[in-house]
Amino acid sequence: MIKKAAGTLVILLGGFTCQAATQYSEFRTPMDGAQWRFEGDRFHCELRQQVAGFGTLVLADRPGQPLGLSLQADWLVNTPLRSESQVVAPQWQHRAAAPSAMRLWQWTGRQAAMEGDATPYLEALEQGLGWQLEVQISDESGYRLNAEPVAVRSALNQFRQCRTALVPQPxxxxxxxxxxxxxxxxxxxxxxxxxxxxxxxxxxxxxxxxxxxxxxxxxxxxxxxxxxxxxxxxxxxxxxxxxxxxxxxxxxxxxxxxxxxxxxxxxxxxxxxxxxxxxxxxxxxxxxxxxxxxxx
Missing domain, CATH: 3.30.1330.60 (OmpA-like domain)
Incomplete structure (x- = not known):
């Protein structure tokens, strides 16, 4: 028997209740098209990755603020129920994700910001790891964004140098x-x-x-x-x-x-x-x- 309760698909089988897992649509930039871009001056440093078909992830450092990670979605309409990110191994490796780097995100319109300091995410790139962000739209569906550590070294070096030259206060x-x-x-x-x-x-x-x-x-x-x-x-x-x-x-x-x-x-x-x-x-x-x- 199948019932829908509180917007969640619930399947009753032989007296057992099972909640259907959220189905995520995957978004990632193809490896041959992945590009990390650096932008910065004495007042801000940014490392950007365009996730094909979804939006742009931005790792940003500004004077007097903790390192931050944000997302600008290109087309998202409905405010997500929940968004959570973590550090993951790139798709061509088989290392486990780092659970200590799991973070929640808060949305304002099409802009989302990760809670807490993003230093573990910078360190992940330096170690050859990537990022994964799950955007849950409903109990049944959501989107999964992947940012791979491909062609990142040059932009990462520029980002590091920029951070050392930031003014101490805004x-x-x-x-x-x-x-x-x-x-x-x-x-x-x-x-x-x-x-x-x-x-x-x-x-x-x-x-x-x-x-x-x-x-x-x-x-x-x-x-x-x-x-x-x-x-x-x-x-x-x-x-x-x-x-x-x-x-x-x-x-x-x-x-x-x-x-x-x-x-x-x-x-x-x-x-x-x-x-x-x-x-x-x-x-x-x-x-x-x-x-x-x-x-x-």
Whole structure:
């Protein structure tokens, strides 16, 4: 007897219930047509494989993000019930898949992204292994995509080299950086020096950066003129450190504002801590500068 329950084909035989296995349509690029393509610069690195008849798999590395794997489908209409990938041996070998590399995928329209870090998938290519992605459309049917490690060495070498040259942080992380200061502190601490190195690395890589604005601020404790001088001294130190890291002096604009632009009230220790700061802002493509009283 055959019944259909909750969209799943169920076969009842002699009192036993059997759920029919999902049938997958296979998609793979023929070996003689397989091609891995590299695209990249200082801000992104991509390794692409076109899976014939289905879409493009993209292994991507971007500053400040884990290595990611995504799929752009060419024609998929319905959102899949479930998608799962794993590392597999190429079709001409007979090695078992690596279960530790199994990953779930999330879909947005025709775009899917693998959950978690994709480093095992990069390592798989380096070891001569491939990828397999199962896209389950219904309980009965789905699609199985295979990316074989064919003609990948050249693109893989370019991808590796690209990753070593990536800027450490994206523009969103360095466009507006605030360094907080203890009372009486003049020089940035070790963590803040690392932030300045990240900023300088980004400026060196992006020719669209036209100015670097450095603004010093204090709380209202002490003499007004002394605070003004301290804010300028802090900003000067940051400007000099950015110059030491490769930013030309003519692109660095340094100002000290003293206690003029507090972020929070100076009536408590927490507010004063927030107000003791130096901000570094990057101006890209000649964008209009922010006013000193706004986001400083």
């Amino acid at each position: 523009f969103s992380a360095v466009r507006h950086v605030t360094l907080s200061y203890r009372s009486g502190q003049l020089l940035p601490n070790t963590a803040q020096l690392n932030q300045l190195s990240d900023i300088a690395a980004y400026v060196a890589a992006d020719p669209r950066i036209t100015e670097v604005l450095v603004d010093g601020h204090t709380d209202n404790v002490g003499d007004h003129l002394a605070n003004l001088a301290l804010s300028r001294d802090r900003a000067d130190e940051v400007g000099a450190l950015l110059h030491e890291r490769g930013i030309s002096r003519d692109r660095i604009q340094v100002r000290g504002h003293g206690e003029r632009y507090p972020l929070l009230s100076n009536n408590n220790a927490q507010g004063r801590q927030h107000n003791r700061r130096v901000t570094i802002r990057l101006v890209r493509d000649g964008q209009v500068q922010e006013v000193a009283g706004g986001t400083h």
